[in-house]
Amino acid sequence: MRLFFGLTFSEEDKITLARLSGSIDPYITKGKAVREENYHLTLSFIGEVEQKYLDVFCSILDRMNAPSLTLRMKSLGLFPSRRHNTLILHVESDERLAVFQQKLEQELIAKKLIAKGGKYKPHITLFRQAVIPIVPMIEPIEISPTSVALFHSHRENNLLTYTVVCEKELGIDG
Numbered sequence: 001m002r003l004f005f006g007l008t009f010s011e012e013d014k015i016t017l018a019r020l021s022g023s024i025d026p027y028i029t030k031g032k033a034v035r036e037e038n039y040h041l042t043l044s045f046i047g048e049v050e051q052k053y054l055d056v057f058c059s060i061l062d063r064m065n066a067p068s069l070t071l072r073m074k075s076l077g078l079f080p081s082r083r084h085n086t087l088i089l090h091v092e093s094d095e096r097l098a099v100f101q102q103k104l105e106q107e108l109i110a111k112k113l114i115a116k117g118g119k120y121k122p123h124i125t126l127f128r129q130a131v132i133p134i135v136p137m138i139e140p141i142e143i144s145p146t147s148v149a150l151f152h153s154h155r156e157n158n159l160l161t162y163t164v165v166c167e168k169e170l171g172i173d174g
Helices: 011-027 051-063 095-110
Strands: 002-008 030-033 041-048 071-073 075-079 085-090 123-131 141-143 147-156 159-169
Touching: 002 051, 002 159, 011 085, 011 123, 011 141, 041 095, 051 095, 051 147, 051 159, 075 123
Parallel strands: none
Antiparallel strands: 002 041, 002 147, 030 123, 071 141, 075 085, 085 123, 147 159
8 A cells, every 4th residue: 555644625725726726727738637635735655555554654643743734835836757747836834834744754764664754845736747838926825734644545447546544633632
């Protein structure tokens, strides 16, 4: 199973993100929009894990102090790759988010569940395999994640799908 930890959003916030994505669509000459139900903010990528270890990851999540957060975004950007770009929504620096993400990765490293965390660049992916000659300016937006979750990334009917394995509401102590 391919796993990652991430923040989830309310239906209202997913609609806000979908509207933003729709307003950017005319600038995209090629690319795949992220489906509304897949919007999330990755906290830590785990990778391939045997299903028998899911309880270990869920127990880590259950013990975490998950703070309430408000994310502010006011610019788009591109993550380049060898073949295609990923169009992202940059999340402005937020100390509570940074501390929470670091604590989560430290716990995963201490339990030898990941080798080492990388430099964390919080973002929300809007388009994959994007060709966009001009990256437009956007109006600033704020969204408040609802929970932190362990996601299973897989294909369902040939569509990339993120299924919540376990989750914890934000603002709840471990």
